[in-house]
Amino acid sequence: MRRTAASIARSVGRGEAGAAEITEEILALSERANPSVGAYLTITADLARAHARRVDERVAAGESLPLAGVPLAVKDNMCLTGTRTTCASKILADWTAPYTATAVQRLLDAGAIPIGKTNLDEFAMGSSCENSALGVTRNPWDLERVPGGSSGGSVAAVAAGMAAIATGSDTGGSIREPAAFCGVVGFKPTYGRISRYGLIAFASSLDQIGPISLTVEDSALAYDVMAGKDPFDATSVDLVADATAPALRDDLKGVRVGIVREFDLAGLDADVRACYEAAYKDLERLGAELVEVSLPTADYGVATYYLIAPAECSSNLARFDGVRYGLRVDGPDVGAMYEATRAAGFGPEVKRRILIGTHALSSGYYDAYYVRAQKARTLVAADFARAFEACDAIACPSAASAAFRFNAKSDPYSMYLMDYYTIPMSLAGLPALSVPCGYVQPPDASRPLPLGLQLTAPAFAERALLGIAHAYEAGTRHAAQMEPAGLAEVGA
Amino acid sequence: MNGQTYEAVIGIECHVELRTETKMFCGCRNVFGAEPNTNVCPVCLGMPGALPVPNRVALEHTIRAGLAFAAEIPAYSKFDRKNYFYPDMPKDYQISQYDMPITSGGVVEYVLDDGTRKSCRLTRIHLEEDTGKSTHGGSSDGRIAGSAFSLVDFNRAGVPLMECVSEPDIRSAAEAVAFLEALKRTFVALGVSDVKMEEGSLRCDANVSIRPAGATEYGTKTEIKNMNSFRSVFRAIESEIARQEAILRDGGRIVQETRGWDEVTGTTHSMRSKEEAHDYRYFPDPDLTPIELTPAEIDRMRPRAEDLPQHMLAVLVAENVPVKRAHQIVDDAGLAAFYRSVAAKTKAPAATANFLLADPARLANESGTPVHEGLSERAAVELIQLVAAGTIGSKTLKAVLERVWGTGESPAEIVEREGLAQVSDRGAVEAYVRDVLAAQGKSVADYRAGKTNVLQFLKGQVMKTSGGKADPVLVEELLKESLSATP
Numbered sequence: 001m002r003r004t005a006a007s008i009a010r011s012v013g014r015g016e017a018g019a020a021e022i023t024e025e026i027l028a029l030s031e032r033a034n035p036s037v038g039a040y041l042t043i044t045a046d047l048a049r050a051h052a053r054r055v056d057e058r059v060a061a062g063e064s065l066p067l068a069g070v071p072l073a074v075k076d077n078m079c080l081t082g083t084r085t086t087c088a089s090k091i092l093a094d095w096t097a098p099y100t101a102t103a104v105q106r107l108l109d110a111g112a113i114p115i116g117k118t119n120l121d122e123f124a125m126g127s128s129c130e131n132s133a134l135g136v137t138r139n140p141w142d143l144e145r146v147p148g149g150s151s152g153g154s155v156a157a158v159a160a161g162m163a164a165i166a167t168g169s170d171t172g173g174s175i176r177e178p179a180a181f182c183g184v185v186g187f188k189p190t191y192g193r194i195s196r197y198g199l200i201a202f203a204s205s206l207d208q209i210g211p212i213s214l215t216v217e218d219s220a221l222a223y224d225v226m227a228g229k230d231p232f233d234a235t236s237v238d239l240v241a242d243a244t245a246p247a248l249r250d251d252l253k254g255v256r257v258g259i260v261r262e263f264d265l266a267g268l269d270a271d272v273r274a275c276y277e278a279a280y281k282d283l284e285r286l287g288a289e290l291v292e293v294s295l296p297t298a299d300y301g302v303a304t305y306y307l308i309a310p311a312e313c314s315s316n317l318a319r320f321d322g323v324r325y326g327l328r329v330d331g332p333d334v335g336a337m338y339e340a341t342r343a344a345g346f347g348p349e350v351k352r353r354i355l356i357g358t359h360a361l362s363s364g365y366y367d368a369y370y371v372r373a374q375k376a377r378t379l380v381a382a383d384f385a386r387a388f389e390a391c392d393a394i395a396c397p398s399a400a401s402a403a404f405r406f407n408a409k410s411d412p413y414s415m416y417l418m419d420y421y422t423i424p425m426s427l428a429g430l431p432a433l434s435v436p437c438g439y440v441q442p443p444d445a446s447r448p449l450p451l452g453l454q455l456t457a458p459a460f461a462e463r464a465l466l467g468i469a470h471a472y473e474a475g476t477r478h479a480a481q482m483e484p485a486g487l488a489e490v491g492a
Numbered sequence: 493m494n495g496q497t498y499e500a501v502i503g504i505e506c507h508v509e510l511r512t513e514t515k516m517f518c519g520c521r522n523v524f525g526a527e528p529n530t531n532v533c534p535v536c537l538g539m540p541g542a543l544p545v546p547n548r549v550a551l552e553h554t555i556r557a558g559l560a561f562a563a564e565i566p567a568y569s570k571f572d573r574k575n576y577f578y579p580d581m582p583k584d585y586q587i588s589q590y591d592m593p594i595t596s597g598g599v600v601e602y603v604l605d606d607g608t609r610k611s612c613r614l615t616r617i618h619l620e621e622d623t624g625k626s627t628h629g630g631s632s633d634g635r636i637a638g639s640a641f642s643l644v645d646f647n648r649a650g651v652p653l654m655e656c657v658s659e660p661d662i663r664s665a666a667e668a669v670a671f672l673e674a675l676k677r678t679f680v681a682l683g684v685s686d687v688k689m690e691e692g693s694l695r696c697d698a699n700v701s702i703r704p705a706g707a708t709e710y711g712t713k714t715e716i717k718n719m720n721s722f723r724s725v726f727r728a729i730e731s732e733i734a735r736q737e738a739i740l741r742d743g744g745r746i747v748q749e750t751r752g753w754d755e756v757t758g759t760t761h762s763m764r765s766k767e768e769a770h771d772y773r774y775f776p777d778p779d780l781t782p783i784e785l786t787p788a789e790i791d792r793m794r795p796r797a798e799d800l801p802q803h804m805l806a807v808l809v810a811e812n813v814p815v816k817r818a819h820q821i822v823d824d825a826g827l828a829a830f831y832r833s834v835a836a837k838t839k840a841p842a843a844t845a846n847f848l849l850a851d852p853a854r855l856a857n858e859s860g861t862p863v864h865e866g867l868s869e870r871a872a873v874e875l876i877q878l879v880a881a882g883t884i885g886s887k888t889l890k891a892v893l894e895r896v897w898g899t900g901e902s903p904a905e906i907v908e909r910e911g912l913a914q915v916s917d918r919g920a921v922e923a924y925v926r927d928v929l930a931a932q933g934k935s936v937a938d939y940r941a942g943k944t945n946v947l948q949f950l951k952g953q954v955m956k957t958s959g960g961k962a963d964p965v966l967v968e969e970l971l972k973e974s975l976s977a978t979p
Contacts, residue, residue, distance in 0.1 A: 079541045092540065099534050101541060200540040205778035234545045234780050312778055315573050318584035319538045323644070334579055334636070361575070361773035370775060 002161035002483065005070040005218040009111070012059060012069035019059070019069030023052035023113050026071040030115060030162045032491035038137040039147075039157035040116035041076050042084050048113050055111045065111030066225055072112035073163035075154045077124055078104050078209070079198040080114060087200050088132035089122045091320045091327045091345030101198020102233065103167060103209045103226045110225040115163050118153025122347045123317065124174055124202045126150050127418040130406065131349045139182055140484035140492070141449050145403040148178025154212050155182040159484050160492045165222045166212040171203050172305050173398075173422025175210050176434040180398035180452025183436045183479060185469070186212045187219040190459045191429035192237040194223075195230030201316040203309035204235075206426050214479065216435060216470040220245040223462065237460075244463045248470035252286040255468055258293035258391030263421065268400055271440040272451065276397050279437040279453045279476075283395060286475040288468075293387035293394060297379045301423040302416055304380065307360050307373035308427075313350075314357030320345060352412065381428040388458045393468050397421050398434035398452035402442060425456050432456040435469045436479040447485045450478070498702040498740065500733045501710055502662035504612075504671060506696035508654045508685045509622060510553045516621045516652035517544030517587065524691050528645035536650035538582030543779050544621075546571070550652035551594065551783065553684035554619045555793045557654060558595025560678050560800055561614055565790045569594045570782045571619075575773040580624035580644050588655075590774040593618035594783060600658070601802055602674040604666060607815050612671050613659040624649040648692075654685070660699065660710065665729035668698060669722050677801040677823050689721050696725060700732045702740065711736070712746040716760055718753045728753035732760050804828060811841035817849050830864035830872075837873045840880060847876050851893050861898065871896045874903040882963055883913045916963040918970075921954075924962055925970045928953045939975050947971060 011017040027045050034040050048071075055069055074080055077087045079097035086092045100108070108114065121131035129137045129152025137152045139145040140159040147156040151168030158166045159182040168175035170188035179186025188210040199209055211222035227241035259280060265273045284290050322328035322341030329340035346354070360369035387394060399418060409415040425432040434452035441448045453472070457465035473479070486492075512522050518535035534542040555565055572590035598614035625648050630640025656675060662668050676687040676694065687694045701713035716732055719725045731753075736746055751760035797803045801822045808818035821831050827848065835844040852863045852872070859866060875893060878884045884892065884907060892903045892912065907913055915921060928950060929936055935946045947968070954967045 077541075085540070087540070095540070097541075098539065099542075196541075197543050198541040201779075203778075232545060233543050235543075235778075311775060315575050315585050315773070315775070318575060318577065319540070319582065321577060321579075321584055323579045324537060324582065325539070334642070335577075338577055358773065361775050363771045363773070366773075366775070 002214060003164060004215050005067060005164040005213060005221055006215070008070050008164055009066060009068045009221070012055070012111070013064065015059065017069070019052040019055040019111070019113060020049070022069050023048050023071065023115075026113075026115055026162065029492055033160050033162060033487075036138065036143060036490040037140055037156050037160050037162070037486070037492075038135050039073065039118055039153045039160060039162055041086060041088065041119050041134055041153065043116040044080070044083050044114050047083065048115050051108065051113045055113065058111070066221055067107060067165065068111035070112045070165055071115045071163045072107055073115055073118045073154050073157035073166035074104055075120055075151055075167050075169055076117040077120060077169055077200040077202075078167055079200070080104055080117065083114075083117060085117065085200070086134055087123045088120045088134045089345065089347070089350070090133045091341070093134060093327065095326050097198075099198060101209075102195035102230045104198065106225050107165070107167070107222065112165060116157075118151070118157050118166060120153055121150035122350050123200070123313070124150040124169055124171055124207075125313070125349050125353055127173065127177055127415050128404070128409065129153065129178070131347060133347050138486070139403045140486040140490070141183060141403065142445060142447055143486045143489065145405055145449070146181070148181030148399070148403060150174040151178050151186070151212065155179050155184055155186065158182070158184045158212050158214060160487060160490065162492070164213065165218060167209055168212045169199055169202075169207055169209050170422075170426065171206045171208075171309060172426045173419035175212060176422045176432060176452065176454055177399045177418060179212055179434040180436075180450065180454075181403035183450030183452075183482075183484065184212055184214055185216050185219050185433060185435050185473075185479075186210065186452075187223060187433040187466070188425070188431065189223060189227065189462050190237075190431045192235050193241065193431070193460070193462065194226045195233040195236045197230055197232040201312075203312040204316060205312060206305075206309060216433075216466055216473045217245065217248060219433065220248060220466045220470070223466070227462070239460060242463055244466045247463050247467050249467040250471050250474045252283060252288035252468060252471050252475075255288045255393065256291050256391040257283050257288045257468075258291055258387055258394040260298065260387075260394060260396050261292050261294045262296065262298050263396045265397070268397070269440070269442070271442075272397075272401060275438040275440055275451050276453070280395060282476050283472060286471055291391050293390055295380070295383045295387060295424060297376065297383050298424045300376050301380060301427055302420055304373045304376040304427060305419070305423045306356065306416060307369050308377065310353040310357030311360045311370050311373075312357065314354045314361065317346075317350065317354055349412065377427045380424050384424070384428045384430060384456075384458075392457070393465060394456040396454050396456070398454040402440050402445075402449035402451055405444065421454060425454075430456050430459055431462045431465050433465065433469055435473055437476070438478050439482065448482065496741070497705045498733075498737050499705045499707070500663055500729070501660045501701045501703060501713075502664075502668050502729060503660040503699040504656075504658045504662065504668060504696055505699070506656050506672065506675065506694060507622075508656065508675075508679060508687060509693035510550050510652040510654060511683065511685050512547055512549045512553070512652055514547060515650040516547050516550055516619070517650055520650065522651050524693070526647050528643075528647060531647045532649070536582065537646055538584075544587060544777075546780060546783075547652055550619060552793055553652070553682070554594050554617060554654050555785075555790065556682050556795055557679060557684050558598055558617050559790070559794045560682060561598035561600050563595040563598030563614060563617065565595055565785060566592065567786070568592065568782055568784055571777045571780045572774045573777045576770050578623065579642060580626045580646075580649070582624065582646060582649050586620060586623065587777055587780070588620035589618035600671055600674050602670040603805065603809065603815050604670055605816055610667055610670065612661040612667075615657040615659055617654055617656045620653050620655060622648050622651040622653045660701075665726045665733070668729055669726050672696065672722060672725060673819075673823075674802065680825060681799065681801045682795060698725065698729055698732075700729055700736070701746070702733060702736045712748050714746065714748065714760075715750045716753055717750060717763065720755070724753060724755055727758060728760060731758060735760065801828075804832075808841065808845065813842050813845040817845050820849055821845055824862075826862050826864045830869070833869055834872045834876070837869070838876045838880075840876060843880060844872075844876055847879070848872070851890055855893070855897050859897070866897045867893075868896075868900050871900070871903050878903060878907060882916050882965070883907065885914055885964055887960060888912050888914070913961065914963045915958055915961045916966055918966070921958070921962050921966050921970055924954045924957045925967065925974055928957055929974055936975065947975075
């Protein structure tokens with residue numbers, strides 16, 4: 001039985017259940033289910049028990065903790081003191097973090113219990129979790145399918161009930177696409193809302209931490225805890241983040257929802273298209289006014305993203321050189337050591353992006369690639385700004401399909417296109433989330449698979465965004481209708 | 493061989509470690525000489541996930557340094573990443589500034605010892621982070637090539653570093669040193685850096701080329717590195733100019749390259765040629781937001797002209813303080829402040845400078861106590877005034893100075909109490925002169941016969957008779973008067 005963070009925090013806060021007891025249940029479930037699902041790379045049982053004891057003491061002492069006893073899964077590209085933090089890469093396979101990421105620390109301070117570190121595409125580069133060098137994560141709805149990525153382990157952990165809240169990181173869709181694939185809520189706040197300190201960088205100007213949960217309310221609870229200025233992250237914004245959880249609404253009266261003209265659904269499979277069209281109708285039924293908006297440059301999103309993100313990654317990943325930490329493969333001199341270490345430590349997709357990015361930044365190409373991509377990025381942001389003159393939020397698919405089978409996307413470019421609907425929001429730095437919006441059963445599937453509706457709001461309008469998502473969720477209850485079919489098989 | 497004369501064209505690039513409590517992008521202490529790898533944290537070690545946060549004081553130091561030389565401070569500047577692999581650079585990129593430095597332009601003015609005024613334009617001053625420090629073991633020359641192992645100390649990694657780049661306005665080794673000294677005294681006066689070459693808080697490279705005298709085109713330049721004192725800067729540039737001249741005289745061509753200065757052999761040697769130059773792949777650092785400044789913020793950071801050494805130097809020179817003395821005063825912050833307050837009271841700048849740099853400077857040297865601590869302001873003022881008024885002579889000055897050094901006693905009171913005042917009364921001195929001339933008939937006759945050098949002997953006799961108190965100037969004047977009078 002999957003439980004929401006809100007219900008756990010409520011019962012622990014009222015003394016109806018102990019954090020220690022809930023933690024033992026979740027650890028037992030995780031020990032049973034994780035070998036099949038592969039959500040966790042590391043289960044931090046001792047740390048979880050220690051935190052649970054501490055939370056029970058704090059609650060007993062009368063402290064009010066918004067996430068008391070809530071089992072937390074931490075994506076393994078976020079530092080947690082004393083735990084192995086791998087980025088699902090051989091180059092960090094044995095690295096123990098000496099400090100804790102700010103966002104994770106805030107969740108722990110609020111009473112969350114760290115159950116483990118979750119799998120991801122290596123260094124968060126991928127859309128299926130298949131680029132992990134350290135393990136396979138399976139979609140709890142169908143174990144033959146990918147969970148999506150890069151936050152595949154985090155969404156699988158929440159979908160399988162191995163955590164009530166998971167942290168994800170989203171650079172071009174890495175929270176939203178897997179959340180859609182696994183039928184959970186995945187929320188990427190505005191760039192700068194949540195500190196990146198302790199998040200191992202992929203593309204710094206795009207990376208953003210966000211919550212993954214069963215419900216919109218849970219995401220709001222976790223977001224409220226994580227959001228806010230951090231003196232350790234110069235790009236975190238110094239704006240008051242009003243608590244969003246109390247502002248959740250149940251109807252959409254007076255809300256204008258933009259439907260993007262350029263996001264033509266005609267190219268999608270008929271049942272997928274029907275599902276999204278039904279979702280738009282539901283928005284209308286709940287009181288929203290649908291308006292057509294235009295994002296003329298959205299089509300350039302993927303191309304733009306695949307210059308900026310690799311450029312930043314080529315620099316961010318330079319530090320994995322075998323000198324101070326992580327894998328070292330010795331060579332006759334320091335240059336040979338670098339080459340041998342990086343050749344052995346990085347997987348093919350990471351190497352591909354480092355090469356693309358190195359090329360895009362190199363002398364003679366910088367203006368043609370990196371500078372042009374930055375200009376395109378400005379145009380994408382300007383498109384959104386114009387669109388938001390006519391609407392309060394934009395609705396569109398989180399992904400073009402439901403979860404696919406392993407090895408279905410062997411050519412990198414077809415994988416890159418998985419983020420077609422999520423990349424423009426990342427380029428513009430906007431808050432966006434995926435909320436379950438129904439199910440489809442592709443011909444090659446033996447059971448229904450979830451789809452996600454993506455909702456996007458203007459920068460720093462998280463409160464409005466979560467409110468709209470909550471109203472949609474309450475008015476449709478897609479997630480509540482079905483549980484992942486794989487749960488019984490894996491003993492969850 | 494030909495008789496062509498050449499002109500050197502020199503530009504300087506120097507790195508100045510800023511004096512701040514903490515490093516450029518983290519909270520680690522910025523101190524020299526700590527145990528290796530003790531002032532480090534996830535940020536300056538380039539740990540996965542760590543992020544830089546700029547040090548506001550370092551930004552202000554750099555802006556103040558620029559403003560001191562009338563540089564322009566743009567309203568908008570940014571940090572960039574300079575990408576290259578090196579074991580002592582934790583992130584394998586250096587946070588620096590590429591095309592939008594925090595200060596641009598400016599002029600450094602300086603006076604050579606012979607009084608010639610020169611100036612050199614600054615291209616820019618930008619802010620960056622220092623690297624760690626490598627020590628290579630097991631090789632003959634301490635270089636990485638052929639070494640058996642390398643040790644890295646990251647205490648210096650992330651220390652704020654200003655890079656100052658000059659235009660090629662410098663024409664000699666002596667000017668290069670004068671330029672660096674001008675930078676140094678300004679940075680020290682502003683408190684932005686200790687500027688100690690021996691501790692590496694000032695490191696400098698020189699771009700050197702030569703061209704036929706009168707030519708307007710630049711010759712091919714070489715970049716000289718590894719100079720670790722002002723003296724080695726001077727020697728290295730002289731040596732490089734001579735090397736280039738010899739090549740051109742022999743009909744050869746200069747190769748554009750980086751050359752290392754060897755202190756022992758006194759020559760430069762080739763380190764790498766331009767073809768091996770890196771592609772640093774600069775791009776704006778996405779972890780840092782742009783630096784935006786309002787005119788009001790910039791104005792608040794502007795140093796007051798009177799606090800700048802070049803201003804004080806100009807004032808001193810205008811007040812007829814000799815250039816060398818003026819530099820000596822300005823280069824010693826304690827002495828400079830002391831000089832300023834003393835000169836303000838004596839209203840005699842040159843006399844004050846001459847006084848402070850003579851006997852008090854000697855005493856300071858011998859005792860290890862700086863002048864402004866050995867001597868009270870009141871004592872200095874009184875001594876200068878006693879001399880200026882003719883109340884005491886140089887001998888009494890020395891004696892009284894030694895008594896008040898470190899005691900705080902009043903020289904005027906000592907002179908008064910002990911009757912050390914010079915006798916300047918014309919009548920009294922005339923009486924001494926009369927007595928001596930009466931007793932020294934032979935010398936008087938010698939003088940009148942043309943042996944004028946006996947005057948000094950006679951003067952000594954008068955001083956002796958007066959117990960050393962007669963005003964020597966007046967003594968000489970009256971002696972000459974009496975001796976030239978018809979007997």
